[in-house]
Amino acid sequence: MSDIERYDYAFDPEGDAWAARLLRQVPKGAAVLELGPGPGAMTQVLRAREHKVTVVENDTAALQALQALEVQAVAADLDGAAWLEALQGQRFDAILACDVLEHLQRPEQVLQALAGLLQPMGRLVISLPNIAYAGVLAALRAGMFDYADKGLLDRTHMRFFTRRSIEQLLMDCGWVPLAWDANRVPVAQSEFAWYFEAMPDAWRQHLFTGWADFDVYQWMVVAAPARDSRDWEAVQVRAEASQLRENLQALQLTHAAEHASLLEHQKAFAEAKQLIARFEQQQDALRLQVQQLAADKAALEAAQAQQAQELELVRNSLAQASWRSRLRRILGTD
16 A cells, blocks of 8 residues: 555545544635645645645655645655745644644654744644554553554554643643544444454453543644734633623523513413403303203293193093083983
């Protein structure tokens, strides 16, 4: 596998890929210095976003691929001094050193030189592999520390870093870390999966207990020169204040909408109460009517029963009178 093939990849610039997340740290319209871009996977996105891009690369095949991207290309080794001479007098809004410093013999010299290439309030975006990744520890437990063509143990890595050592390196070289991000990769999906699966469950659980960063494969840090640290603090405070204002405004809008909804519900509830009151009045009136009808029915039934009794008496009386009349006719007494 050639160097250019090893560092060539594709990603969705608008997605959640690590490269996309790194590029989101580049301000819109910024002039960018990209160190060690390889064949230009990230460079292509920067150019598509109309950034002016300058690159420093020492791989011949990568430089040929970069020519088509219309960038200023400096062919130089970052461990030397020629690249600094080529960039003398230039200033950039953002510098990208993504998965680069671990390949250098003297990364501290590069970091010390970069501060002079930044515009005031510019930023440095760094990505570095995390040697404290749990997969590496799982391999070490098996007695293995084998270099490979790519990954955390890339055979071209000269230096290894943890978050603490990255922070220490930056501060020793005059940089102040402003923000951190982590590329988390499940150990079972990494090149160390076999070592991880070979560990007893109890060991895996013990390894992860109380260790929040066990799956951090790479660290990203956004840094500024110490000279700009106070200004950056002011920017961050203003950004936080702006965010708080936006949150407050959103809450106020939400409150206003909920208040309006509450008023509508209260209005509807009041109308419903009025309707219920009218229905109850109508129900009470109907209940009185039913009671009156029941009383009238009972009175009619009583009168009907009385009339039936009187009618029966009349019938009986008529029947007796008719019997006596017939008897008198038979006896000839009429």
